[in-house]
Amino acid sequence: GDSVTQMEGPVTLSEEAFLTINCTYTATGYPSLFWYVQYPGEGLQLLLKATKADDKGSNKGFEATYRKETTSFHLEKGSVQVSDSAVYFCALSGWGTALIFGKGTTLSVSS
Amino acid sequence: NAGVTQTPKFRILKIGQSMTLQCTQDMNHNYMYWYRQDPGMGLKLIYYSVGAGITDKGEVPNGYNVSRSTTEDFPLRLELAAPSQTSVYFCASSPGQDRGQPQHFGDGTRLSIL
Numbered sequence: 369g370d371s372v373t374q375m376e377g378p379v380t381l382s383e384e385a386f387l388t389i390n391c392t393y394t395a396t397g398y399p400s401l402f403w404y405v406q407y408p409g410e411g412l413q414l415l416l417k418a419t420k421a422d423d424k425g426s427n428k429g430f431e432a433t434y435r436k437e438t439t440s441f442h443l444e445k446g447s448v449q450v451s452d453s454a455v456y457f458c459a460l461s462g463w464g465t466a467l468i469f470g471k472g473t474t475l476s477v478s479s
Numbered sequence: 480n481a482g483v484t485q486t487p488k489f490r491i492l493k494i495g496q497s498m499t500l501q502c503t504q505d506m507n508h509n510y511m512y513w514y515r516q517d518p519g520m521g522l523k524l525i526y527y528s529v530g531a532g533i534t535d536k537g538e539v540p541n542g543y544n545v546s547r548s549t550t551e552d553f554p555l556r557l558e559l560a561a562p563s564q565t566s567v568y569f570c571a572s573s574p575g576q577d578r579g580q581p582q583h584f585g586d587g588t589r590l591s592i593l
Binding site (some may be wrong): 399400404417 | 522523527578581583584585587
């Protein structure tokens with residue numbers, strides 16, 4: 369069945385460092401891909417999405433490109449801030465419209 | 480804008496008790512979902528609904544029931560609480576069937592069963 373694998377955390381960075389969180393997927397057909405972010409004590413918020421191959425989603429300085437040839441959707445940000453500390457989830461649209469999530473990656477940014 | 484509202488935010492239950500987790504959305508979305516989030520395990524789909532009167536099982540439905548009598552409300556019921564149901568529960572909604580449409584999440588209900 370469909371699945372998402374993302375890198376294990378936690379990821380610990382200093383402010384202004386470059387961030388990459390790897391995400392790969394297995395799916396039949398042509399799923400849409402998403403990154404969600406969860407701040408402490410809150411629900412998940414959509415960070416960005418891509419709906420077809422080679423699409424680039426971007427928001428708040430974060431970017432991810434839908435790579436069909438490598439079945440990947442890696443999240444990147446050029447310069448992280450303390451306020452980016454959160455848990456990041458990669459997800460794909462599975463059967464029906466339900467989302468299939470990776471296990472999440474905790475990012476901790478220190479000043 | 481309220482979006483998706485879940486109540487309660489926290490609850491402690493004893494084994495064997497029952498309770499209903501409430502979820503309501505004010506965006507007139509047809510699709511609604513219940514997920515549970517266990518530490519280090521991501522989110523798993525419990526039940527979903529594609530419209531009033533229509534519900535279906537997700538990946539981990541055992542021990543839960545749902546109903547959808549209105550577009551706005553999608554309550555989740557635990558009949559006989561078990562320690563394995565200790566988790567954080569999220570309700571979500573989306574407008575329709577387009578796979579590109581994101582889901583909107585509530586803030587979650589943290590449930591402990593002792």
